[in-house]
Amino acid sequence: MTAPAGPFDAFDQACMRRALALAAGVLYRTSPNPRVGCVIARHGKVVAEGATEAAGGRHAEIVALDDARVRGTDVAGATVYVTLEPCAHFGRTPPCADALVRANVARVVVAVGDPNPRVDGGGIQRLREAGVKVECGLFENAARERNLGFFSRFERGRPWVRLKAAASLDGFTALPNGASQWITGPAARADGHHWRACACAVLTGIGTVRDDNPRLDVRHVATSRQPVRVVVDSRLDMPPDAHMLRDGGSVWIAHALEPSDAQRRAAPLLARGATLIPVPPDRSRPGKTDLHALLRALAAREIGELHVEAGARLNASLLGEGLVDELLLYLAPKLLGQGAGIAPFGPLMSVDQAVHLEHVEIERIGADVRWRARVMP
Secondary structure: OOOOOOOOOOHHHHHHHHHHHHHHHHOOOOOOOOOEEEEEEEOOEEEEEEEEEOOOOOHHHHHHHHHHHHHOOOOOEEEEEEEOOOOOOOOOOOHHHHHHHOOOEEEEEEEOOOOOOOOOOOOHHHHOOOOEEEEEOHHHHHHHHHHHHHHHHHHHOEEEEEEEEEEOOOOOOEEOOOOOOOOOOOHHHHHHHHHHOOOOOEEEEEHHHHHHOOOOOOOOOOOOOOOOOEEEEEOOOOOOOOHOOOOOOEEEEOOOOOOOOOOHHHHHHHHOOOOEEEOOOOOOOOOOOOHHHHHHHHOOOOOEEEOOOHHHHHHHHHHHHHOOEEEEEEOOOOOOOOEEEOOOOOOOOOOHHHEEEEEEEEEEEEEEEEEEEEOOO
């Protein structure tokens, strides 16, 4: 993590690193709000800290200010390090910028500005107008990485899309007869639940529901919040007795039917607690859902980070439409010889037409390997 050139000394950097670590500690709980960490220091010593609570709860700055009060520490004249610009509007909670002004802090170091149009520089402006010194940009890239979905939702109007797949070394996700349990080992499956827990929503297709009847919830890591399950189901063929409709969690079904047809087919699904999302049909693929419109609809419903666990056809459609941002691929030390591929799009006329990926990280997970890569523009 390289600090930018500028007014930040070693202590500033250490405090912001701690604030980023605090934000990383709440990966599972804050959706749809961003993960934010905050550290308060006086006279070269950390005196309070905090991280964002679940939506509707306290923001990181308020948790840190409350921490200072519990410790009996006066923060007047202190420096506040926060990984995202303090909010300046009334949302689920009052403005954090106003709370910092009332606390008489002298300086606020902000890693990155808030892209929400209701903030977008307003928090920084409010602090400066009150005489608080504000400095920005310390570990900005790292702060953005903590909240890629939050930034994507406001800057692009769609979620950050992470496509997860488990495959053999020769690239097959299932045998020719459809059998796929289990290509990877238990450690890789548990690690996959970590990535589910990080997401606002998990996306799959109706084909996967019919073939595998998955739950797609988080079971192998401890979390107080379950992501929404979203099913792309153009004709509302979702079985009312599907596993994911039995546990009481949130299930959204995206369809492309006319209202009269949807009303006729929706009753048993609504009775199971499902939420229907009407999406325009794809003009180039009759009978299919417009995936661009679906992602916009999810962003409007505060879905920022979307984790895809789907079959080859939906994977191929998302990649072919340029809607995948990141690939999370678990590779097992096995050769299957034949079977279903990860995303059989194409055929391509030249190698230049391939989906080009940029390596992010590779890690051994039990007997398997997890490779994470970003789709290059």
